[in-house]
Amino acid sequence: MPHVVDCKITAHQEAGRGHYRMALRAPKIAAEASPGQFCMIEVRPGYHPFLRRPMSIERIFADGISLLYKVEGEGTRLLSTVAVGQSVSVQGPLGKPFPINPAWERPILVAGGIGVAPFPGLAEAIISKTGRAPEVVIAARNDSLILCEKDFKRMGCRVTLATDDGSAGRKGFASEALADLEPGPGAVVYACGPLAMMYAVHEVCVARGVTCYASLEAFMACGDGVCMGCVIEANVEIEAERMVRVCADGPVFDTTIIDWTAQRARTGGRS
């Protein structure tokens, strides 16, 4: 059950160029959160910005959570200026978590840019529930935007890097790095990143008969299934169920349920 709580910021620092990690004291939210869920953050009191900002939970601790976010606009810019010791209002945990199943022998996490945000917590949960460290692919435009590499290595994960310019790891896309790993029977892929990247990862998975779960991002007002602002088209014929809510039906979806044609038409094939 979600809560709305004023949470004290216990750590807040730059985690890469334009990216920040914020730790919050939030025992009530931490007690109920699972990897893949998100919170709605009030970046500051008052009417501007008017709405909360949805953010993935990065890691879950006994007494709180951490968030990893990229400064994209005015809201995240304002949030990045809030100092340790101050409080922000946090609503969460919200949404459906990543499914984890000990029968899935080869979990592979594929992150693009800030899409890595929910994966440190997911890797920890997979390790604790299955005893297996997942493989991790981290892709970004260049080496300065690769996040969390050390965290995954510390957990015992095998990490593959890919960058657009080849400044770290393989020169190329996340989907190409995933294909190099040759996922097959027993593998399960978790993807989070730009839409075009998740589509390419989905295609690799479909070709190889591998299940893929993607965590989607959308602009949303409520985060709680009410406003209907964050929907995407799904492969569902039933009229009432064709538009699924990223917040409440997701943010994690089996990628075969997503109507990729509609998503790609909207972005002109770009992310």
Add this chain to the structure above:
Amino acid sequence: MSVNLQVNIGGLVMKNPVTVGSGTFGYGQEYNNYFDVSQLGAITVKSLSLKPRAGNPPPRLVETPAGMLNAIGLQNVGIDAYLSEKLPWLRKHGCTIIANIYGHTPDEYGQLAERLEREGGADAIEANLSCPNVHNARDAGGCKLVAQSPERVAEYTRIVKSATKLPVFVKLSPNVMDITQPALAAEEAGADAISLINTLIGMGINPETRRSILSNMVGGLSGPAIRPVAVKMVWEAASVVKIPIIGMGGICTAGDAMQFILAGARAVAVGCASFRQPDTALQVVNGLEDYCKRHGVVDINELVGGVLTR
């Protein structure tokens, strides 16, 4: 000192004057995680249509200064699923229900109202004649919205009234030249109350992509940004109609709600403020009681229309 917060809205008794704007509170259950929603005077549910609706394609929503612009397009589960899946929860929890209805034709509004009464699906009906995000009805008298044509407002109101004995509220649009005309038309056609205001039609363009931010091109603006417009329209309408007004438009606090009450609203609805703070409507209920105590008012009804002229 005890304060009476109970109001009577055209035959609907509400234990306090606070409800929620249709489409901002789901079917009640969603926000019960945060507070006991039965404490509200009434819950106005998301617009119901005869058949489920998928609504508009995304993007549907964008933040604006002190508000938001949306073009959801009345995505809803439809009347059948409402009655079988949503209503039992609302009844079990003792909620007073205002069912907001939307149809393509006057006859569909009539069918929805008749069915809701027959199956105990509502304590009052709110006819949505003013959604800016759907291409309404067979025609709207040469207008884009039914609520822009006083003749059509009267016609739709009469049909809903003849279909049900439940109190009928008519939700009007601020996108008109003179709000008193549709307000009077609704009253003369038998409406038991009017709800004011629906969203103001607006538009946003991304200068980089040169595309409208919303797939529907235009959408409805809500939030504190529109509150002064809403208060003024309630004040104008209250000067000409005798039926009660449910005032709404950017209410975030009890002070905001008091502006509407002083302008002439007998009840108020909290809209998109619930998205940012789910228990806003309950805070408004508590704040109205505090206001009355602070001002030595024993009955909130005494304050309706009490704005002083300077």
